[in-house]
Structures are given as structure tokens and as C-alpha cells.
Amino acid sequence: MLSAVARIFRTPDLRRKVLFTLAIIAIFRLGSFVPAPFVDFSNVRSCLASQSSSASGLYTLVNVLSGGALLQLSIFALGIMPYITSSIIVQLLRVVIPRFEVLYKEGQEGQARLTQYTRYLTIALGILQSTTLITVARSGALFGSGSSTNAACSSLISNTAWWATVLMVLTMTAGTGLIMWMGELITERGVGNGMSLLIFTAIAARFPQSIIAIGQAQSPEVAVVVVLIGVVIVGLVVYVEQSQRRIPVEYAKRMVGRRTYGGNNTYIPIKVNMAGVVPVIFASSLLYLPALIAQFNQPRDGSAPAPWVTWIQNYLTTGDHPLYMAMYFLLIVGFTYFYVAITFNPEEVADNMKKYGGFIPGIRAGRPTAEYLDYVLTRVTLPGSIYLGLLALIPLVAFVAIGANSNFPFGGASLLIIVGVGLETVKQIDSQLQQRHYEGLLR
Structure with missing residues (x-):
């Protein structure tokens, strides 16, 4: 690993890119x-x-x-x-x-x-x-x-x-x-x-600051346990983020002049988490709206707020209430299906496959292919949406369990972004190293 990092800085073009990024x-x-x-x-x-x-x-x-x-x-x-x-x-x-x-x-x-x-x-x-x-x-x-x-x-x-x-x-x-x-x-x-x-x-x-805050509020032992749990969670998130259902696709051979095209086999990768962090952002934003409205309806004369304002402050402002957690989880599941339906169009994929002579073995081209893709997508999205919902609840559960700050680092949108961006950046560096040294960063 250290030798691979050394190769990064020995390669002039890659070294210049890395130093520019760090600057x-x-x-x-x-x-x-x-x-x-x-x-x-x-x-x-x-x-x-x-x-x-x-x-x-x-x-x-x-x-x-x-x-x-x-x-x-x-x-x-x-x-x-x-x-x-x-x-x-x-x-x-x-x-x-x-x-x-x-x-x-x-x-x-x-x-x-x-x-x-x-x-x-x-x-x-x-x-x-x-x-x-x-x-x-x-x-x-x-x-x-x-x-x-x-x-x-x-x-x-x-x-x-x-x-x-x-x-x-x-x-x-x-x-x-x-x-x-x-x-x-x-x-x-x-x-x-x-x-x-x-x-x-x-x-x-913010990761070091959050860990130090947990150690000061609880104890150093609790902070160490949180770090160990975080390592396990990161490993599980990497495993799920890399998981995908591969639908095999075959392309028929066709003659154009004296050349033969097609005849190769490939697959359509359907990730377990196709929506990424977007459903978490949507759900958080939607739950923030009632709290924002209630905040701007606070009486300035020191009198008691309206009953509906009090209800929102008690149930929808902080994440330690079961109603808030349940609504948060259900909104993430719903927004996951909504966003996947927008970004992945089975009919468009089926039409493109049909146009270039591709087909799924055992499935007729055209509408049956679109229905099959929609069938697989719906069922793969279910565990993905539940995974997103549980991951987003980790900071809220940690707040209730150990009194950690609401910015608990190992969970929610922050961990998804950290893992996703980290994996993509390492893959890009690895591919550029392989172009120059025939040996990348990953093995």
C-alpha cells in the first residue's frame, strides 16, 4: 500500500493533480x-x-x-x-x-x-x-x-x-x-x-471533533467503542454499496458488409442502493419544514405558543421521539422508490436493448423486457430502501442510547457520502496508476 502511494507522487502528472486537489x-x-x-x-x-x-x-x-x-x-x-x-x-x-x-x-x-x-x-x-x-x-x-x-x-x-x-x-x-x-x-x-x-x-x-465530544460527554471508553462500531458500520456500508444484481444481456450477431458485429455478452447492473443519499436529503428537508414553520410562529411577547406549535416542538423537532423516527424511516423508503422510478426507466432501457439487438435470455424483447426489469428493480429497491432508513436512524438511536451529539458521525447521509466518494476517488486513482505502472492502488 505504501509503495502504491509512493508511485502516485513519483508520477508527475498524477502528483500534480493530487497536489492541486489538496490545495x-x-x-x-x-x-x-x-x-x-x-x-x-x-x-x-x-x-x-x-x-x-x-x-x-x-x-x-x-x-x-x-x-x-x-x-x-x-x-x-x-x-x-x-x-x-x-x-x-x-x-x-x-x-x-x-x-x-x-x-x-x-x-x-x-x-x-x-x-x-x-x-x-x-x-x-x-x-x-x-x-x-x-x-x-x-x-x-x-x-x-x-x-x-x-x-x-x-x-x-x-x-x-x-x-x-x-x-x-x-x-x-x-x-x-x-x-x-x-x-x-x-x-x-x-x-x-x-x-x-x-x-x-x-x-x-468533523469526525475527530464528534469523537472528542463523545469522549468528553461520556468517557474515553465509550468513544473507543463508538469508533469500533463505526468501523463495523463502514464495512457493512461498503459491502451494501458494492452489491448489485446483474441481469445478463446477450447481443445477436449481425453482418455489416464483411464485418460481424454483436455476439457479445454483458449485464445490466442494478445496485441495491440506486438512489444514493438523495432520499435521506429529501426526507430530512420535508421533516424540517414543520419545525421551520413553528419556529417562525413563536410569540415574541413571551406568551405561550399555540397548541400546534407546541405539538410540533415536542414530536417533530428532535429525533429522540419514536414518532419522528417512524416518519423519518417511512419517508426515506417512499422517496427511495420515487427517486429510483425517476432515474431508471425500464421502458427506455428495453427500447435501447431492442434497437441494438440485445435481449435478456428467456425474456422476449420489448415490453416483456421492460416488465421484467421493473419487476427486478422493485424487489431490489425494497432492501435498499430499508437499508437507507436504518442507516439514517443510527445517529438518532445513538443520541437516545449514549447521549451523543446529533452530528453522530457513523450514520445517515454523512457516512453514505464518505463511503461513496471515497470508493469512487480511490478507483479513479487506481485506474490512472494502472495506465502508467500496470499496477494500481487496489489489489
Whole structure:
């Protein structure tokens, strides 16, 4: 293994790509600690130090994906979340807007146009999300409903003038645009997918902090047990993420002039988890909406809130209630089927196979092939959706069992992203090493 790593730095082209990627990652992490204009960083640190384990439940996912920059109100506070959201929206709009589907099928030129639309939507979402974040920070509720009574948490922003707010919105939106540009630079001139690597970096940077927090809150022995359990969970996640159902496909031989084409055998890989981390993001976002609505309906005069606000705060704000866990699990299962149905079209796959003379042994081409693919996909997605739901519940169960912070590292969206991006990056480095040394990173 060490010799393979040494070969990476002995290869000039690969060394240049790796060092460029590391330099961009260093700039990304540095920007996560630079506060936005008119932010009282001392008060922010004071609120972070006194933050309860469930105080930031509303912003947990965004804070994790930003590497903790959200609650620090830094110039990179929004992280890569606006780009993720806009990418998902553009992908879903392919089903609603036929023009988007046409652009997707046009090849590289059409997909470049979709990428441009994604960039525009990212900036628009950055303006919207930064405005919401600043509004919540000014109200004193950024660190939870109970933080509004804390003097430090109520004065996170030193200047509340309209021009100061506009400057903060522009700074955070520009930070999102800069992150998007750095991610594209890594994709073009570095190693791996740039956006994914930046998310990987943001999540991995919080792992040591989370383990230390568990050790301080419980004991060093509990922290060691959590690490050992995390290693086992990572191994199981790698096993499931690499699992797939391979449907055999054969292509008939055909003569074109004097040449013979076709006649080869291949397969259609259907992964157990075809939806990735998207259902977890969808379910988290949907469950955050009631809490967000309740938060903006808190009475300012100190009177008792409305009964429906109290019910949402008791049952749908923190993840330690069984009703919240059950709804979270069921939403993930439902969104898994929904997203897989959008991204994998059995009829389109069957038509393409028929066009090029392919068929599944024992299944007629055309509609029977589409029905068979849908049959297999539906049954493979069931264990995949249950796996996603159980994995997303691990941080919530850990919070109830050992009182760990809600940013428990070994579970949920964070672990899925870490494992998925890690595997893809290692595979890319391995393939580039094999091109130059006939021996890769993996054996």
C-alpha cells in the first residue's frame, strides 16, 4: 500500500493533480473559519460552546455538509448545499419539462446547458438561503428555540442595517459561487469529482471533533467503542454499496458488409442502493419544514405558543421521539422508490436493448423486457430502501442510547457520502496508476 502511494507522487502528472486537489481543499477549509461581515465571532463561539446536543436539529444536515461553517456564520456558511439542491431540482425537472429531457439526450452540448441552468439556480438558492440564515441569526433562534433567551445568541450580528444585511447576503452567496467554481476546477484539473470531494472534506473534518465530544460527554471508553462500531458500520456500508444484481444481456450477431458485429455478452447492473443519499436529503428537508414553520410562529411577547406549535416542538423537532423516527424511516423508503422510478426507466432501457439487438435470455424483447426489469428493480429497491432508513436512524438511536451529539458521525447521509466518494476517488486513482505502472492502488 505504501509503495502504491509512493508511485502516485513519483508520477508527475498524477502528483500534480493530487497536489492541486489538496490545495483547493485547504482553501475550502480555510474559508469555513473566516466569519462573514458584521458577525460577532466571539458570541458565535460562546453559543457553540453552550450549544445543547439537540439545539441545532433544524440545521443539522446543512451544518454537516458545510463542515460546521453554517453555525459559525462564515463566508462559506451555505457550503455546497445550494448546488446539491439545484442539481436535484434540475434532475427532477427532466420529468416535468420535456425541453430538459431533450437537452439531456443531446449529449455533451445539451448537458452543458443543463449545467449552466444548475449554476444559475445555485446562485438564486444561495441568495434565498443566506437571507433566511441571516434572518434566523438576527432573531436569536439559530442555535435552537431556547437560545433566543441567551444574550450572546441574540446578538450574533453587530450591524442590523439593511445595507449590512445585503452585504452579508452577497458575501455568503459569493462564497457558494466560489465553492462551486473550486469544485469544477477539481473535476477538470484534479482527481475525482470536485463537488463530491468538497462534501467529503466538509464531513470528514468533523469526525475527530464528534469523537472528542463523545469522549468528553461520556468517557474515553465509550468513544473507543463508538469508533469500533463505526468501523463495523463502514464495512457493512461498503459491502451494501458494492452489491448489485446483474441481469445478463446477450447481443445477436449481425453482418455489416464483411464485418460481424454483436455476439457479445454483458449485464445490466442494478445496485441495491440506486438512489444514493438523495432520499435521506429529501426526507430530512420535508421533516424540517414543520419545525421551520413553528419556529417562525413563536410569540415574541413571551406568551405561550399555540397548541400546534407546541405539538410540533415536542414530536417533530428532535429525533429522540419514536414518532419522528417512524416518519423519518417511512419517508426515506417512499422517496427511495420515487427517486429510483425517476432515474431508471425500464421502458427506455428495453427500447435501447431492442434497437441494438440485445435481449435478456428467456425474456422476449420489448415490453416483456421492460416488465421484467421493473419487476427486478422493485424487489431490489425494497432492501435498499430499508437499508437507507436504518442507516439514517443510527445517529438518532445513538443520541437516545449514549447521549451523543446529533452530528453522530457513523450514520445517515454523512457516512453514505464518505463511503461513496471515497470508493469512487480511490478507483479513479487506481485506474490512472494502472495506465502508467500496470499496477494500481487496489489489489
